[in-house]
Amino acid sequence: MSKVAIVTAASKGMGFACAQRLVANDYQIAMLSRSSEIHDLASDLGGIAVQGSTGNLEDLERLVDATFETYGQVDVVVNNTGHPPKGELLELTDEHWKEGFDLALMNVIRVSKLVADRMRHGGSIVNISTFGAKEPSLNFPISSVARTALSAYTKLFATKYASEGIRMNNVLPGYIDSYKADEETIKQIPMLRQGAPDEVAELVIFLASDKSEYITGQDFLIDGGLVKSI
Ligand SMILES: NC(=O)c1ccc[n+]([C@@H]2O[C@H](COP(=O)([O-])OP(=O)(O)OC[C@H]3O[C@@H](n4cnc5c(N)ncnc54)[C@H](OP(=O)(O)O)[C@@H]3O)[C@@H](O)[C@H]2O)c1
Known part of the structure; x- marks a missing residue:
C-alpha cells in the first residue's frame, strides 16, 4: 500500500513542489492552505484537501483527522507554512511576534502532538525552516528567531521518538525563487542564483523516505553557499 503524506501550505x-514530488514518488497526499484553490490542486494530484491556516490549531486538527479518516494512516508530514511578519527589529509588535510564532513554531509543535502517537509504523516529519535559523537575518527577524527555536524543538522530538522509528529533520532554504530577491541579494549568493522549489522538494523527499532512515534531529541548509559559518 502507498505511504500517506500530509503537506501544509501546499498551494x-x-x-x-513537495506535494507534486511526493505524488510522483507514489505517496497518497493530504494538502492544506488558506485559499479554496487547494481543493482543485489536491484533486488534480489524486489527494484530499482541507482549507485552513497552519497558524490555527482547529484547522490542523481537521487536516489530521481528515487524513486518518480517508487513508487510515500518516507516514510523512511536511510542515511548510506562510511567511512570518517582517519589519524593523524593534518596531515589530507583540502581535507580529505571536503571529510569527504561531506560523513558524507552534505549527510544528501542534502537528507533532496530533500525529506522533498515531504513527504506529514509524514516520518522518520534515519542517521547512530557513537559513536564518543558522545565521539570523535582520531582514527576517521573526522567522530567524522562531526557527532557531524550531531547531531546538526538533532535537527534543527526535530524541524522544527515535526509538519508535519517528524522525524529524529541518530543511533550511536560502533564497528560493518563489520569493523575489533583488539583484544585490543575489550577488551575495556564491552560486549567483536563487534556488528552485523543486530543488528543495528533492531534499525533502530524501528526508521523508527510508533512504534517510538513520538521520534525525538535523538541520540541512540548501542555500547555494549563502551561509558561511562552519
Ligand atoms: N522562498 C524563500 O526564499 C524562503 C527561504 C527561507 C524560508 N522560506 C520559508 O518557506 C516557506 C514557504 O515559502 P515559499 O517561498 O514556498 O512560499 P510561497 O510561494 O509564497 O507559498 C506560500 C504557500 O503557503 C500558503 N500559506 C501561506 N500562509 C498560510 C497559512 N497561514 N496557512 C496555510 N497555508 C498558508 C500559501 O497558500 P494560501 O495563500 O492559499 O494559504 C502558499 O501555498 C515560508 O514559511 C517561508 O518563510 C522561504
Whole structure:
C-alpha cells in the first residue's frame, strides 16, 4: 500500500513542489492552505484537501483527522507554512511576534502532538525552516528567531521518538525563487542564483523516505553557499 503524506501550505512554492514530488514518488497526499484553490490542486494530484491556516490549531486538527479518516494512516508530514511578519527589529509588535510564532513554531509543535502517537509504523516529519535559523537575518527577524527555536524543538522530538522509528529533520532554504530577491541579494549568493522549489522538494523527499532512515534531529541548509559559518 502507498505511504500517506500530509503537506501544509501546499498551494504554491515549495509546499506545492513537495506535494507534486511526493505524488510522483507514489505517496497518497493530504494538502492544506488558506485559499479554496487547494481543493482543485489536491484533486488534480489524486489527494484530499482541507482549507485552513497552519497558524490555527482547529484547522490542523481537521487536516489530521481528515487524513486518518480517508487513508487510515500518516507516514510523512511536511510542515511548510506562510511567511512570518517582517519589519524593523524593534518596531515589530507583540502581535507580529505571536503571529510569527504561531506560523513558524507552534505549527510544528501542534502537528507533532496530533500525529506522533498515531504513527504506529514509524514516520518522518520534515519542517521547512530557513537559513536564518543558522545565521539570523535582520531582514527576517521573526522567522530567524522562531526557527532557531524550531531547531531546538526538533532535537527534543527526535530524541524522544527515535526509538519508535519517528524522525524529524529541518530543511533550511536560502533564497528560493518563489520569493523575489533583488539583484544585490543575489550577488551575495556564491552560486549567483536563487534556488528552485523543486530543488528543495528533492531534499525533502530524501528526508521523508527510508533512504534517510538513520538521520534525525538535523538541520540541512540548501542555500547555494549563502551561509558561511562552519
Ligand atoms: N522562498 C524563500 O526564499 C524562503 C527561504 C527561507 C524560508 N522560506 C520559508 O518557506 C516557506 C514557504 O515559502 P515559499 O517561498 O514556498 O512560499 P510561497 O510561494 O509564497 O507559498 C506560500 C504557500 O503557503 C500558503 N500559506 C501561506 N500562509 C498560510 C497559512 N497561514 N496557512 C496555510 N497555508 C498558508 C500559501 O497558500 P494560501 O495563500 O492559499 O494559504 C502558499 O501555498 C515560508 O514559511 C517561508 O518563510 C522561504
